[in-house]
Every structure is written in C-alpha cells, then in structure tokens.
Amino acid sequence: MSTAKTYHHGNLKETLITSGLDILREQGLAGLSLRNCAERAGVSHTAPKNHFGNLAGLLTAIAARGYQQLTAHMQRDLSEDASRIERRNAAFQGYVEFALAHPALYELMFSKHKTNSGDPELLAQVTASFVILRDASEGLDWDKSDKPDADLRAQMMLWSLVHGFAQLSVSGKFDKDMMRKLDILDVMPDFQYRS
Amino acid sequence: MSTAKTYHHGNLKETLITSGLDILREQGLAGLSLRNCAERAGVSHTAPKNHFGNLAGLLTAIAARGYQQLTAHMQRDLSEDASRIERRNAAFQGYVEFALAHPALYELMFSKHKTNSGDPELLAQVTASFVILRDASEGLDWDKSDKPDADLRAQMMLWSLVHGFAQLSVSGKFDKDMMRKLDILDVMPDFQYRS
DNA sequence: CATGAATGTTTCCAGTGGAAATATAAATGC
DNA sequence: GCATTTATATTTCCACTGGAAACATTCATG
Numbered sequence: 001m002s003t004a005k006t007y008h009h010g011n012l013k014e015t016l017i018t019s020g021l022d023i024l025r026e027q028g029l030a031g032l033s034l035r036n037c038a039e040r041a042g043v044s045h046t047a048p049k050n051h052f053g054n055l056a057g058l059l060t061a062i063a064a065r066g067y068q069q070l071t072a073h074m075q076r077d078l079s080e081d082a083s084r085i086e087r088r089n090a091a092f093q094g095y096v097e098f099a100l101a102h103p104a105l106y107e108l109m110f111s112k113h114k115t116n117s118g119d120p121e122l123l124a125q126v127t128a129s130f131v132i133l134r135d136a137s138e139g140l141d142w143d144k145s146d147k148p149d150a151d152l153r154a155q156m157m158l159w160s161l162v163h164g165f166a167q168l169s170v171s172g173k174f175d176k177d178m179m180r181k182l183d184i185l186d187v188m189p190d191f192q193y194r195s
Numbered sequence: 196m197s198t199a200k201t202y203h204h205g206n207l208k209e210t211l212i213t214s215g216l217d218i219l220r221e222q223g224l225a226g227l228s229l230r231n232c233a234e235r236a237g238v239s240h241t242a243p244k245n246h247f248g249n250l251a252g253l254l255t256a257i258a259a260r261g262y263q264q265l266t267a268h269m270q271r272d273l274s275e276d277a278s279r280i281e282r283r284n285a286a287f288q289g290y291v292e293f294a295l296a297h298p299a300l301y302e303l304m305f306s307k308h309k310t311n312s313g314d315p316e317l318l319a320q321v322t323a324s325f326v327i328l329r330d331a332s333e334g335l336d337w338d339k340s341d342k343p344d345a346d347l348r349a350q351m352m353l354w355s356l357v358h359g360f361a362q363l364s365v366s367g368k369f370d371k372d373m374m375r376k377l378d379i380l381d382v383m384p385d386f387q388y389r390s
Numbered sequence: 391c392a393t394g395a396a397t398g399t400t401t402c403c404a405g406t407g408g409a410a411a412t413a414t415a416a417a418t419g420c
Numbered sequence: 421g422c423a424t425t426t427a428t429a430t431t432t433c434c435a436c437t438g439g440a441a442a443c444a445t446t447c448a449t450g
Contacts, residue, residue: 007445008397030308034438044399046439051397055438103307112302112366113225126368143384153382156360156373161352164359168351171307173321178351187348189338203415203428229407241408242429250407 067125099166262320294361
C-alpha cells in the first residue's frame with residue numbers, strides 16, 4: 001500500500017467508508033452522495049461499485065461502522081471491575097451522547113430505506129450494540145407487575161426509552177424547557193437493581 | 196372549483212398535499228419527489244413553487260398534515276367522559292399504531308432535514324400531538340424519586356418511551372422475539388395514577 | 391510469462407430540484 | 421366595461437444524482 005497515485009487505489013474499500021464518515025460529519029446525510037464520497041477518496045464515481053455494489057451497499061457499510069463506534073462509545077472508560085450501575089450509566093449516557101455528537105451518522109444508522117437492513121454484517125453490529133444495552137439493564141427492578149416475559153419486555157422498554165430520548169433530542173422535537181435537561185440519567189427514574 | 200381541465204387548477208395546494216400522502220402510502224418516502232407529486236396532481240413540476248416555495252416547503256405541509264392525523268388518531272373512539280386510563284391507552288396505542296400504519300409518513304414527520312423544522316404551522320401541529328401525550332400521562336405515578344421537575348421529566352420520559360417504541364418497531368430494529376410483542380400497553384409497566 | 395480476475399475509468403442515460411422567462415387567468419382599480 | 425396588476429401555471433434550461441455498459445489497467449495465479 002502506497003500513497004502515490006496509482007491506477008489501483010490499494011485500500012479503497014476502507015477509504016470510502018472513512019470518507020463517508022467524514023462527509024456525514026461535515027455536510028450531513030444529504031451531502032453524502034456516491035460521487036461526493038468517491039471524489040473525496042480520489043476515484044471516479046463508479047469505482048465504489050466493485051466493493052459495495054451500489055450506494056445502498058456503501059451506506060450499509062458506513063452504518064455498520066457507526067454501530068461499531070456506538071458500541072465502543074457505550075463502553076468507554078469502563079474498567080474491568082466496573083459496577084452494574086456504572087456500566088448501565090455508561091451505556092445509557094453513551095448512547096444519547098453518540099446520537100448528539102454524530103447526528104447525521106445516527107440518522108443513517110436508523111434510517112429504514114437508505115441501507116440494506118438485512119445485511120449480515122450490519123445486523124451483527126446492530127445486535128452488538130443492543131447487547132450492551134441489554135446487559136446494562138439486566139436485573140433492573142423497573143416493573144413490579146407479574147406480566148410474562150419480564151426480561152424481554154424490560155429490554156424493549158429500556159431500548160425504546162433510550163432510543164426515543166436520543167431521537168427526540170437529535171431531531172429537535174423536545175421543546176426549549178426539555179432541551180435544558182438532556183442528561184438521560186438526570187431525567188430517568190431511579191431504577192434500582194434487584195437483589 | 197371545477198374538475199374540468201383549466202389552466203388554473205383551483206385547488207392545487209390541497210391537492211398537492213393529498214397527492215403527497217397518497218404517494219407516501221403507495222411508494223414510500225423515496226418515491227415522493229416534486230415531479231412525482233406534481234404529475235399526480237396534474238400540473239407541471241414547477242407549479243408547487245407558487246404554493247410551497249420548494250420541495251422542503253411541500254414536505255413540511257405534508258408532515259404537518261401527518262401530525263394532524265396523528266393527533267386525531269390518538270383521540271379516536273374516545274367519548275367525552277373517557278377515563279384517564281382510557282385516554283392514556285388510546286394515546287399510547289394510537290401513537291404506535293399510527294407509525295406502523297403510515298411508516299413513510301411517520302418517517303417524514305420525524306426526519307430532521309427533509310422539512311423546515313422551524314415552520315410555525317408544523318410546530319403547532321407537533322405541539323398539538325405532544326399535548327395529547329402529555330395530558331394522557333398527567334398524574335401517572337411512575338417515578339418515586341424526589342428529583343426536581345418531576346412533571347417535565349415524566350413528559351420527556353413517556354414521550355421517549357412511546358416514540359422509541361414506535362421508531363424501533365417501524366425501522367425493524369426489534370428482533371424476532373420482540374416483534375411478536377408489539378402492543379405497547381402489553382409491554383409497558385403497570386404505571387398507576389396518583390391519588 | 392501469459393492469461394483470467396480484480397479494480398478503476400469513461401461515457402452515457404434517465405431522473406431530480408430549482409432558476410428564469412413566459413403564458414394564462416383572475417382580481418382589482420378606474 | 422375595460423385596462424392593469426397580481427396570482428397561478430408552463431416551458432425551457434441547468435447542475436446534480438445513481439447506475440449501466442464498454443473499456444483500461446493492474447494484479448494474481450498457473
């Protein structure tokens with residue numbers, strides 16, 4: 001691999017993904033076009049076809065990378081022996097912070113039609129992110145009812161809660177009063193752990 | 196107003212909005228283009244400019260109509276003397292049902308960049324929808340902590356919960372087990388009312 | 391070293407939103 | 421009642437988009 005200008009790029013697949021992430025940061029989702037991304041990587045606009053098939057394929061790879069980063073961000077600064085509460089706080093806060101810090105990428109990750117939502121690599125990264133949330137909320141005594149499937153319901157509710165909070169924050173639907181309280185740990189009820 | 200083909204349409208503004216809603220239903224958000232919408236209304240692709248300025252203006256009007264319908268749907272089948280629990284159930288369930296029944300419209304309504312999010316008419320309809328949710332959750336004894344701004348926090352959390360649930364359902368992020376439990380009232384904890 | 395596979399380029403096409411100039415109809419003023 | 425202004429819609433043009441197809445170059449493998 002060299003940086004000299006050769007006919008074959010040498011690392012195009014990876015370069016296209018990072019170019020895409022850069023464009024999302026600088027120009028938002030609307031600015032992320034095939035041609036824009038290819039130009040930034042220094043190739044013609046049809047070169048990505050070899051690696052990703054089409055635009056949706058490229059966006060899928062970028063979104064998958066986004067989930068990878070989200071997973072990492074939810075685990076940031078956690079030592080091996082972090083407590084359950086520390087892990088839970090890091091995961092919840094990390095999720096919301098990530099959405100606010102990378103709104104365009106977040107929008108792409110949760111857009112239904114821009115990506116190939118059935119792509120195995122994407123699905124794997126989505127699952128990895130969700131597993132962090134699920135593990136962090138395990139054992140939370142948040143519902144005292146005796147409905148069945150308590151664990152499954154708890155997972156759905158907590159993911160919904162965190163995701164909805166992030167989504168409404170990023171999309172600006174919260175009103176002015178609400179925007180002053182964007183720390184999810186501050187807004188969330190004091191869920192305690194069982195046992 | 197006549198249905199005969201005249202140079203002046205006579206009811207173009209309204210027709211464009213309903214055409215847009217039809218296209219969203221039939222072809223999804225990706226199919227909703229200025230030209231597509233104009234053709235369906237029987238005018239040239241630049242005609243909408245007089246009424247909505249540009250594409251974003253048209254999409255803004257369509258989204259506002261969407262919030263209007265959402266508000267109505269959250270209040271469906273409610274008699275004057277409906278109980279708080281009935282109103283809450285109708286609002287929560289109506290919100291999720293609406294998202295699942297009109298996924299493309301819902302996507303447009305909560306997309307940050309496709310609409311003019313500062314538009315007064317849009318903001319008014321967004322607020323109207325939120326007020327339904329807020330009223331329906333008023334008095335819910337959902338958090339026993341003594342943190343300040345309990346009402347504001349409760350509103351944010353419940354909207355987050357319902358919106359996140361709808362969003363994750365529509366976008367297909369819930370896994371197979373979760374997709375079998377898409378009734379939010381069944382998944383939600385048994386929040387009780389105070390007093 | 392030759393041949394096939396992988397990787398990029400060039401060229402073309404249909405589609406998009408929008409600007410600008412123009413055409414038509416409606417509304418208003420005298 | 422007629423002329424002028426205003427509102428509404430069309431036509432034409434442009435830059436941009438994703439993708440198909442044919443071609444060029446390099447790599448990898450026998």
